[in-house]
Amino acid sequence: MSLEVDITHPLAGFDLRVAFEAPGGVTALFGRSGAGKTTVINAIAGLLRPQAGRILLSGVPLFDAKARVNLPVHRRRLGYVFQDGRLFPHLSVRQNLTYGCRFAPRGEPGPGLDEVADLLGLGPLLDRRPGALSGGEKQRVAFGRALLARPGMLLMDEPLAALDAARKEEILPYLERLRDQSGLPILYVSHSVAEVARLATTVVVLEAGRVVRAGPAEQVLSDPAMVRQFGLREAGAVLPAHIARHHADGLTELAVSGGRLFLPEMDQPPGTRTRVRILAHDVIVADRAPEGLSALNILPGEVVALREGQGPGVVVQIRCGGDLLLARVTRRSAEALALAPGRRVYAVIKTVSIARTDVGAG
Amino acid sequence: MADWLGPEEWQAVALSLKVSLWAIVLSLPFGILTAYALARWSFPGKQVLNGIVHLPLILPPVVTGYLLLLTFGRRGPVGGLLDDWFGLVFAFRWTGAALAAAIMAFPLVVRAIRLAIEAVDPRLEQAAATLGAPRLWVFATVTLPLILPGVIAGAILGFAKAMGEFGATITFVSNIPGQTQTLPSAIYTFLQVPGGDASALRLVAVSVAVAMAALTVSEVLARRAAKRVSGA
Structure with a gap:
């Protein structure tokens, strides 16, 4: 149909x-x-x-x-x-x-x-x-x-x-x-x-x-060209994920194609498929594996494209595993990190939200 | 009550009730259709139709009565045909009085119902259509229940107008006791003869009573219908 x-x-x-x-x-x-x-x-x-x-x-x-x-x-x-x-x-x-x-x-x-x-x-x-x-x-x-x-x-x-x-x-x-x-x-x-x-x-x-x-x-x-349509505050990627396991300290480990993400405890059993949403302004870009950060969720990836907007910001599209992430950084940072397609980077994710849970689709 | 009223007076009251009820029964279906067309459809000649519907309200009743006589009289174009085909005669019969009352009440009926239809959100009718309901079904199950208070108001208004109709009736069907002498004609006649004041007064009292009763009934019905429609 x-x-x-x-x-x-x-x-x-x-x-x-x-x-x-x-x-x-x-x-x-x-x-x-x-x-x-x-x-x-x-x-x-x-x-x-x-x-x-x-x-x-x-x-x-x-x-x-x-x-x-x-x-x-x-x-x-x-x-x-x-x-x-x-x-x-x-x-x-x-x-x-x-x-x-x-x-x-x-x-x-x-x-x-x-x-x-x-x-x-x-x-x-x-x-x-x-x-x-x-x-x-x-x-x-x-x-x-x-x-x-x-x-x-x-x-x-x-x-x-x-x-x-x-x-x-x-x-x-x-x-x-x-x-x-x-x-x-x-x-x-x-x-x-x-x-x-x-x-x-x-x-x-x-x-x-x-x-x-x-x-x-x-x-x-996750298309940087669509950031204008979705709005800077709301733009962000969604990634398919599944629940890997629940940890004793109250965190749930999710598997995405590019690595692991940790979220506050979810109700669903391990194996449940879900979808997470990561807003562009919640992603920090680093050029080497960060140390001494409180952020739990760091995915390695590669810059696919950059798109400059009207203001001082740049939207960076990063491939992490099979998925695409969006990050919003300043133009100054983009230059300091020499961000360009092909560059290996780390996406430091401040907030992950569950976008959707497929009930019963184990 | 039959004792209290003389036979001639009683006859006028009964005839008026009969004539008015028939007038409403006749004008309601046409009134709803016309009101719906005026409220919801756009078609060439809509303003002309609107004008024709309102004519009886604007014209002197005597003029309307005379036009009815010309059209629906035995020799009139429509009256002649109806007599030939159905044996239906209007001239100088109670049927003519009912027709005259229906025509005079029609604009009031249409106006009340049209206002009610215009107050119905057409988007509700659209919603019903998206659920698979054909147009007529939508009308019967959504529009009609929602305009019921307006229909009741229109019917009562029309009934009151029919009860009081005088000019067009007397011009069209004359003032024949037992045949076309309605309440107002009877009051008028009694006032013309010496010593008829008492009879006239009794009929005036009946008129007031009927009007009050109709108003009360309509209030009760309309309130009940409005409560149903409000959805609370």
């Missing part, structure tokens, strides 16, 4: 001209406000008719301007989760969840009400009205409602943007479970690098109506 999008549409200020492919997994459509993300997702859902182009789901055209195909919204079978939930205020949570069930094709496999309620923790809410739910609860119901309509794919338009940080943290694990257990491809529109790093397998970067970069999340996020 994959989605192919190739559309043009005039917008205020610029023309949207977008072509990308969303394979299985979570494809993040990333871009700043006004980049055209919502236009793209609405065109896919059928809420907006693009001027030209085509949209295929598993090879079947949902829209094709040349062939004059434009499937109505209700026949596209795409579960859409809106930023603002859009629950039906006059129906109970249970009625909201089952609203799309009667239109689901007969015999289509998929979870039932009980399973979805279980997956998203909705059991105690079923008989309530949407007006009596918190923002996070509403969004969970919206996920379940889209899922129960048995869609071929899920579309999510900044589903966490309206929530505060605490609610986001509360809802993200549910979203991860949804992603891992439903097996549905998800197109996830977001302007939050943290969410993209945590959820996405594929990233499409949109800027002023154009796709400026698309590819596997690890590659796009």
